[in-house]
Amino acid sequence: MDFGILSVIIFLPMIVAFALLFLPIGAKGTRNAAFLTAVIILMLTGMVYFNFELSGYMQFREHYTWIESYGINYSLGIDGLSLIILMLIATLIPCAYLWLWHGRTKGYWVSMLLIQTGISGTLFSQDLVLFYFFWEAMLLPVFMIIGMFGTGNRVFSTIKITVYTIMGSLFMLISILYIGVAFNNEFGSWSFALNDVIQITTLSRTEELWLFAGFMLAFAIKIPLFPFHTWLLETYSNSPTGGVFLLSSIMAKLGVYGIVRFVMPIFPELYKEFAPLFVWLGIFGLLYFGVAALMQTNIKKMFAYSSASHLGFIVTGIFSLNVYGMTGAAFLIIAHAMATGGLFLLVGKMEYDLGIKAIPALGGIAKKAPVFTVFFAIMLLCIVGLPGTNGFVSEFLIILGAFGFSPVAGVVSALTVLVAASFMFWLFQRAILQENNNDVSQMKDLNFKEIAGMLPLAVLIIAMGIYPDWFFYKIEPTIQHYLVDILEIRTF
């Protein structure tokens, strides 16, 4: 793998995007090229997956000097956690493209490609400045895609999400700079590389607290963690399907990823110290957003809250400080991305066909579109955590992890997870199954492309639910590494 496969995965979509932008190609040609790119990346990712060795350390390292005077490097690498998220992205994106196949403009596809570049870059960066670079750069195509193709008061919601996220990331930037300066003061040279900055010993506790807060703010806004969620509702309900798909299923997860990748190794002590806070914040978010979802009549808003609810649970998992919780969180990242992503695509189609988002105006879809209903049910059951889906495995593990953390947290989360997901059945009954007088005759069942796009997700959800070990073994050494080497906790 010495041709820099990670760089190819990052920059191929960008190069294609710019080439398409300047070439006189219509929307269809752009779409085909985008899809082809996504498939190529899926294959490249497959190569990465099979060549990935079973260890908890960074692999596929690439390292070039970028800005020499400040020791900023173009430094890439992946470990088990990045690997499974990479696999997830690479699988989800072409599937989503099949769903977005018709009626999108050129700008839409170009934005999607650029977002993919930003996501992969964020995922591979091993240098704080490089990470920040991609983290911010990712925002621009998102900004574009919501603003140009969204619905409702899209301009306002675009500005809102931009201002929100940039506020978080600017404080992270200050923290990054501060860390760089601290490294320079201690070691006499500049570096922002993750491996270097974890050696810093001179930071006082107050300084560390502020820096920790700076990082956590950026990630908490992105996830979003209670109480930083106020951008969520408008953005999700005004975004176009592709945008909300990426936001909910992938970009939100990058917030969690950022915590594990950067906050944990740089501030291991604070990470352990504040773990109870975040475990409970996560459980609280699970319940709070679950109840909020219950109150919604707009189906997109409902999923927005349900998505936030599960992200809270993921946060509980990563802060539970044991193998179960962490593995469960990693697993839930995957499960939730597939299920929520799938659901947003399905809802997007429903909205497109019927032009309505309100739950009371729906009903009787099961009869009109049986295949649609089957897929809807699978995704839904995965979110609820029915045994046999990967949602069950992951939620079960996180609950175990929470028990390991403290029995009270375990009991509360076990109860909450059921309550928080129960609204799904209610939704399913009212919007899909129940026969009433609403006119849903415009609803079409899935066509071949849509089935082809949804099938891999559904199969993976079930396969991962039945044979979780097939998917665990690549990530296990990484989790061990996190716990034993970085957090210095004895496992088992």
Added chain:
Amino acid sequence: MQTPDIIYLLPLLFVGVGAILMMVLSTFKSISIKQGTTVSLIFLFLAFFSNIYNLNSFGDVYSVYPFIEIFNTMIVVDTFSGYFSSILILGGILTLLIGLHYFERHKEFTLEFFSLFLFSVFGMMLLVHANELISAFIALEIASLSLYVMIGFEKVIDRRVEASYRYLVLGSLAGVFFLLGAAFIYTGTQTTIIGEIGDLALNTVESNSMLITLGGTMILITFFFKIAAFPFSNWAIDVYDGAPLPVTAYMAATFKAAIFGFVLRLVLVDFDMIRDFWDDIFIVIIILTLAYGSFLAISQKSLKRMLVASSIVHTGYLLIGFVSISMIGESAASSIIFYLVAYFLSSLGAFGLISYISAEDRLKITYDDFRGFSHIRPYMAAMLSVFMLSLAGIPSTIGFIGKFYIFTGAIESGNSILAIVGIMATFISVYYYFKLIAVMYFYKSSELTDVPPLRGVAPIVIGIIALATIWGGIGNTFVAWFPGVDFLIDMAKLSYESLFIAQ
């Protein structure tokens, strides 16, 4: 082999001779604006290349006093002045290329304008070469006087004339402070030569040091006025707004660089004492400048006024670098120089593009005018977005790297609070810069009907600036031989070193 002294001064001479020649030519009515621009450009290019030659051929770091028997040590030619001269001449060239379209469409512009223009470039270059307070004052006035006239050149428009007068009166008042400051310093130290003031100030009696501090403060007041820092920034928005757009672009991007060039030399070489006295006040001024500029920028409807107001904010960022100087001289100075380049590129591009768009006699360009602009002029919208992103400091543009250096410097020198205030200002700036992008891309229809299509040299030049803006943000990872971020920083560091080898 001894280099003849004249070689060192060639860049200055080319510009000066060009200015005089243009004045002579302006009596011939048969020469068109285009020809006039071409002649001016030829001289500027000659100056630019001879300057590049100087930078290349005298080693990494050099410092010479040309014609020492005539000028004594009043004028210095070093890497620092060479670096700044390149920026200034480039600013002149780019302004002319971008403004050509505008000048041709406005009848009031005659050939005298170009003479004045070259004189102002000459004055600015002299300013960064000046090694003595009085010659600096003369240089400053050459540049300022030319600018006063250039602002009011379209004499049929009241706003222009008003702006010109306002700037003339206030600018002259500020100039007086400079003279008074120089006089105080002379009284205290018996010299006005930069490099001697500092040494003499250290070995002087108590009463004199008071005088020197006072004199330095007076000079700093002029400086604050010219760069529109907080208590002295009220004039900026009306004057810049009243000026013709190419002139606004020129003042915001180029003139600011010249002023900073001179003051950097002064502060780095000589003003240790005054710096100690000033550091705390500086912090207050920075916070107020950032707050005031942000507040102004947020509340503007006109794009030109927003850019002008935001230029006050950028002044604030640059001043953050100044505070860091006392702790970390070299990296702070180079961060200021780098930020100047970053701001120079982005603001020149933004102003230039808007002046190109508004060449057809629209005095106000508001946000609303740009609704749906991307649908009728996708390339222009893309370029404008690049400049906005760079001004907002979003990664992958040179503006990000500039802010990165400035804020790192602030943290390194123990002024984390300034970095946080700067970040807050950046955060606010996201709003008013992104608003333009949002307006351009998120609306379907456009009311801006008489936009000129991409034609002529100006769009190409602006396109090149846009590419440079991006290139400066991505750097030279992949194409190591082409000058990128590291090159600019290294040059800035060499310039800094060259300040100290003559003493």
